[in-house]
Amino acid sequence: MMHRTKSPLTHRPKTSSAVDGPGPQDIGSSSMKRRASQNFQPQHAQDVRDAGPLESVKEEAMMVNYHHQHPLEHTVTSLKQLCRRFSSSSSSKRPAFSDAGPSKMRKSSHDSNIPEAFEIIPQSTLQPQSHMRNSVFRRIGSIRGGGRRSAASGPAGDVARFNPLPPPIPTNYASPPMIPTDSSRGSAARAAAAAQNERVTQAKRDAEMTARFLADGIGNTCADDVTKDNESGVGMTCSSPIETNAQEKRIDPVQFLPAELSSMILSNLDAEALTKTERLSKAWQAAASSSHVWRVVFLRKFEQEVHVSPTPIMMGGAGIGKLNGSKLLPGQDWKKMYQVRTTINRRWRAGTPMAIYLNGHTDSVYCCQFDENKIITGSRDRTIRVWDMRTFKCLSVIGGPNNLPTPPTQLPLDVHKNMVVNHQTLNGTEEGRSIYHVPTDYHEASILCLQFDSKIMVTGSSDHTCIVWDITQDEYIPKYRLRRHSAGVLDVCLDDKYIISCSKDATINVWDRATGNHLRELTGHRGPVNAVQLRGNLLVSASGDGVAKLWNLDSGLCIKEFPSQDRGLAAVEFSDDAKYVLAGGNDHVIYKFDATTGKLLHTSTRHGGLVRSLFLDAHNGRVISGSYDQSIRVSHYDTGETFGTYENWTTSWILSAKSDYRRVVATSQDGRALILDFGWGVDGADMLMGK
Incomplete structure (x- = not known):
């Protein structure tokens, strides 16, 4: 066996033979x-x-x-x-x-x-x-x-x-x-x-x-x-x-992520970005076209927020689709509905509505309110009329036995060139007499104001009183009469807790809705109180003395005043979030005030006459005004700039004008109600209705 030379290294690791494991002779030795x-x-x-x-x-x-x-x-x-x-x-x-x-x-x-x-x-x-x-x-x-x-x-x-x-x-x-x-x-x-x-x-x-x-x-x-x-x-x-x-590898997140997570991510896009996303590939088109994604995008833009309690009464329809009670029904085409709402908004900006005329009242129509199913109007002819929103025919006429309408003796009134519906009056016909109802209680003077929700309607009259009606079964049954004012009741408003009435006698009365008991009288105006609006425990009023006031209903005290620059105020609006007050009147302009500071923010372009009516659609950013100059104007809520003017669509003064997402309903001294419908003929417009 070859002799190995000793290594010069003092400490050298064992060779591979030692690594293989100890031999029998090495077990227990110190060499291990x-x-x-x-x-x-x-x-x-x-x-x-x-x-x-x-x-x-x-x-x-x-x-x-x-x-x-x-x-x-x-x-x-x-x-x-x-x-x-x-x-x-x-x-x-x-x-x-x-x-x-x-x-x-x-x-x-x-x-x-x-x-x-x-x-x-x-x-x-x-x-x-x-x-x-x-x-x-x-x-x-x-x-x-x-x-x-x-x-x-x-x-x-x-x-x-x-x-x-x-x-x-x-x-x-x-x-x-x-x-x-x-x-x-x-x-x-x-x-x-x-x-x-x-x-x-x-x-x-x-x-x-x-x-x-x-x-x-x-x-x-x-x-x-x-x-x-x-x-x-x-x-x-x-x-x-x-x-x-690895940096060159690309993973398609739509194919990699669960469908629920992809929908959650894509729903944060706006409609324009979502439409562009659909063009990327078939997989992205399928994900971005999901009904779940478009439902979120649609409701984020078009669903109205509730800022105060109780919830204020909504004018017209919400335009957010079919409802089961207060819940949206599943399976709706949210993308198509978004397109319909966008088309309607584009018509608002272009100023291209269609005209629908409601004929039947025999004198000035002072007030109106509507939802998706009906329009209710009150007139100087001492009757209340209920109109079908789909057929635009008169369903019912409510009045005293001495106020039955007579056949018309004048020629039909002029209509606008954009007219699409103009049903002739039923007065004096057999059908007209069949829809006339005399309730157990009724007004024997002009119907100056009204407001309703899903359960009751309150009407105010020149007879100094208000009548509360039960309308739950689509029947108009008087419940009780409110007596306190010493002059005509010019405006009313209500919520789940209160009924508010104001009068030519310069007072405001607060009533308990459930019982009809009188709770409080608010005094301080020096002229007729022409309009009131309620938001929670706050009330705003406008008077012929040229001042709008903000009241606390709990204390009954006036906490802020908003004076006009000249003359009296005939109309007032309170924003849904209770942050702003709008008022109009003899100055021919619309004032916008900060409700907290009382500061005047801006005034609108001047009308050609008294601003008789105001309505604020804050969610859609529109202010509707009706004037004695026979015009209806649509203005931007933020700036007050007018972007739509509709003159001479009636033959006399505009006395009331209200709106929702697709239409304006206005009443005139010529005895007609007028609908400016921006959704007329739009494919899929019925998809937005709640029922």
Whole structure:
């Protein structure tokens, strides 16, 4: 057996034969106990060879400290060492290189156990991240021949501490190092040089892959690399290669995300952006066309908000689709409904409504209110009329026995060129007499004002009283009469708690809705109180004395005044959020006041006569005004700028004008009611109706 020369290294790791496991003669011997100096190769092999035992121990202690401080660098280095062992032949001789370069190769026989050289990545390239330090790379369980364990003597899985560190080599190999040969070696020397060239080339390739891995981060590694537990310490490398072009991969979120989450995200877009999104692909079109998405987009734009309690009475329809009570029915075409609302709004801006005339009253029509099913009007002829909103025919006439309408004696009144419906009056006909009803109680004077909700209607008259009607069964049954005023009742308003009436006698009376009991009288105006509007416990009023007042119903005190610039006020509106007050009258303008400060914000363009009626549709940003100049105007709520003027669509003064999302209903001194319908003929307009 060949005698092996003793190594000049004082402490050298055991050879591979020792790693394979102890023989029978080694069991229980002290040779199985390995120190830290046996687990790490010196970083500078030539310096350690010349140093004494003390310097060697110090050097190894420094290495241990380095591995604890830089676990990621050591882990990567150890992984590469294991890969080199796996790819090389067990019988080859591997020259080791010191930092001095290829000129200081060592060729002693014991150097065959030192791992082959590979390129060291500069520390500036190795930038460990905090989230990577705890990642455990799987080690190859079998190296150099079937099932031998690595040369770690410490606990399994403690890679950073017990795997040997390969010696450093220079980083600027332009070509493989030259191995000295002579003529006696011949082909064996050339084969050794070729093998060395291949190893160095592979080392460079592996170093480049490692650099890319560190640059991309652990997110691009196979999930299996980091999921093995530390208790067993048994790991396996990822079978799939590291993807270096992960940034080029594109994932369609619509195809990747659940439909519910895609709908939630897309519903945050506006309609214009959502329509553009539908053009991206078939998958995006299907997601962006979802009824769930368009329902959210539609309601966000068109559903009215409630700012005060009790909820104010809504004029007309909401225009948000079919309802079951107060809940929207499922299965509606929300995208189509959005298109319909958009078309109607475009007609408002263009000023292209159609005219519908309601004929039947025989004198001035002072007041009106409507919902999606009916219009109710009150007249100087002492009758109340109920009209069908779909057919525009008169359904019922309510009045005393002495107020039965007579046949008309004058020629039909002129109509506008945009007229689409103009039913002739039924007065004096058999059908007209069949729809006339005399209730148990009725007004014997002009009907000056009215308001209704789903349960009751309140009418005010020149006879100084109000009548409260039960309308729950579409029958108009008088419940009780309110008596307190000493002059004609000019306006009324109500909510779930109160009924408010104002009069020519300059007073405002507050009534309990449930019982009809009188609660409080508000005084302070010096002229007729022409209009009132209720929002929660706040009430705003307008008077012929030229002042609008804000009242607290709990205390009965006036808390703010809004004076006009000249003359009296005939109409007033209170915004749904109770922040603004609008008023109009003899000045021919509309005032907008801040309800909190009382400051005048702006005035509108002047009408040609008294502003007799006002209505505020704050949700759609429109103010409707009717004037003695025979015109109806539509203005911007924010600026007061007029963008629609409809003159001479009637033949006399406009006494009342109200609106909803698609129409204006106005009444005139010529005895007719007029509807300006901006949704007439729009395909799908019926989809917006609540019933």
